[in-house]
Amino acid sequence: MPTVADIIHLVEELAPPQYGLPGDPGGLQLGEAKAEVRRVLVALDLTGDVLDRASAAMADLIVLHHPPVFRPLTDLRADRPHNRLLLRAAAADVAICAWHTALDSAPGGINDWLAARLGLSDATPLLETGREKLYKVAVFVPVGYEDTVRQAMGDAGAGYIGNYSHCTFAAPGTGTFKALPGATPFLGRVGELERAAELRLETIAPASRLPSVLSAMLAAHPYEEVAYDVYALENQGPQSGLGRVGKVRDTDGSPAITGRDWLRRCQAIWPSVAASSVAASTTAAPSVCVTAGASRLDALFSSAAGCSGDGGRLVDTAIRRGAAALVTGETGYHDRMLAEEEGLLLVEVGHGPSEAVYLPILADRLGERAAAAGWDVDLEVVLH
Ligand SMILES: [Zn+2]
Incomplete structure (x- = not known):
């Protein structure tokens, strides 16, 4: 039977820690590396609902995208709301690990998958953070x-x-x-x-x-x-980083797409989250909307970008990289202002859905690797 450390090793093959941004915590955050694992829950965040599901499923390990211990803890008082979740997880004896930006950036990770679903060709990181x-x-x-x-x-x-x-x-x-x-x-x-x-x-x-x-x-x-x-080696490896920018074609192969077709392509990705077993929950509900650059809906373009999570700070980069459209999880007021001013078609799908859509893929990839290792592990995905 695998241990928590064994499962962490599998995830780190998919999301190598060197792809994470500096200072971004990852790996085992709570629990015992030597503990045995029969059941794993894959989720976006540590919430009361996730802990309820972990308890119902008798999960030994929760694999999260967002690390619940993000800033240095100053105490573990039970009267602090965030601490209560960690204390509850500790009392339930369930281990917790998380990867965050390593999973965003890694080859085959969230943004590579997103770029493929968006039909981006010759895709490269929107924001380069290093080379492998x-x-x-x-x-x-x-x-x-x-x-x-x-x-x-x-x-x-x-x-x-x-x-x-x-x-x-x-x-x-x-x-x-x-x-x-x-x-x-x-x-x-x-x-x-x-x-x-x-x-x-x-x-x-x-x-x-x-x-x-x-x-x-x-x-x-x-x-x-x-x-x-x-x-x-001193040779430069492939670029790594957040988001992806690339060429985009129409489905008939012509080298440009209209804003409306781009929007339909985005809508085709996120309703799949709504079709999940927890479609009624708030953060998984589809919320694909144009928040800037609506004047581009009838225009043709051939370069576009996608970024999971908070891609607002990459609006400026997307414009400089020549993208005519950007789909991301969330942006701020000033990001939307800049996009509107520069005519960038900005599509937002919600922070959670932009990442949660990848969780079933992560679970499948983990399951394949666990099976290849000869481990009998149950994997369950919780789409918040
Ligand atoms: Zn995120």
């Missing part, structure tokens, strides 16, 4: 097994260079080893020096994929003990 670290992985493989190991590493995310995957380089050589008592060598005999025809198979992997790449490589390699090296 790259690593070189070099592994020594007996001749004849290089294809198996290359395939496994490539499938796990190694060897991506531009529009190419499974990129490796292989140099032949001779490996030597002497198996000691207790070993069961794939080649040679215990106590004798073995010389094996091997290939030095090298590739690159981004930091977020490195653990999966190494696990896949070790699983595919025939040796009992695998010799491999991992080096940090």
Whole structure:
């Protein structure tokens, strides 16, 4: 049975902590890393309703998007409303973890998913916050097994260079080893020096994929003990950051879309939240509305942006990046004023719905990884 730490490791493969903004708390916030996990609740925020659901489902762990411990706590008095939820969770012996901006920014995370649903092509982060670290992985493989190991590493995310995957380089050589008592060598005999025809198979992997790449490589390699090296590289990895901006086409393939069709595309994403089992609750209710730039509804444009959560502060960036439209969770008065002034078609869907729409995807991805690890874990999504 997996532990809280095991499930956290799975989530961190999907939302590597290095993608989070500096100072954004993430990971385990409450509970015991060694505790066993049978049932997991996936939700946006820590609320009384989420704790009720956790109790009803006998959940051992709640995976949240927004960290409930965000600012340094000055006390844990039970007469403070926010503290009451944390104290109640502690009393219920349920662990809580959260990822926030790491999940927003990570490849395949909320904003990548949103960009795909919005039909953005050549999408890049709207606000660049960093570049992913790259690593070189070099592994020594007996001749004849290089294809198996290359395939496994490539499938796990190694060897991506531009529009190419499974990129490796292989140099032949001779490996030597002497198996000691207790070993069961794939080649040679215990106590004798073995010389094996091997290939030095090298590739690159981004930091977020490195653990999966190494696990896949070790699983595919025939040796009992695998010799491999991992080096940090100075090469620049892919950009990471918040929101996405890209080209947008009409559904018929023409290289521009009208504001009305863009709005329909947004409406097609968020009503799916309303179709959930908690459609009646307030924050999940669809609230797609144009809050600025309505004059653009009949105009054609070919560049647009999306940002989950509070994308108001990216209105200026979206305009500078050439986007004609931005869909986001929420904005402030001055953000809307700026958008109106500059003719940016601004569509708001509500902070919660802009992120909650991804929670079923997160649960599915977690479930697949848990199943692949051989863990029997129940996952339930709470859409607030
Ligand atoms: Zn948020």
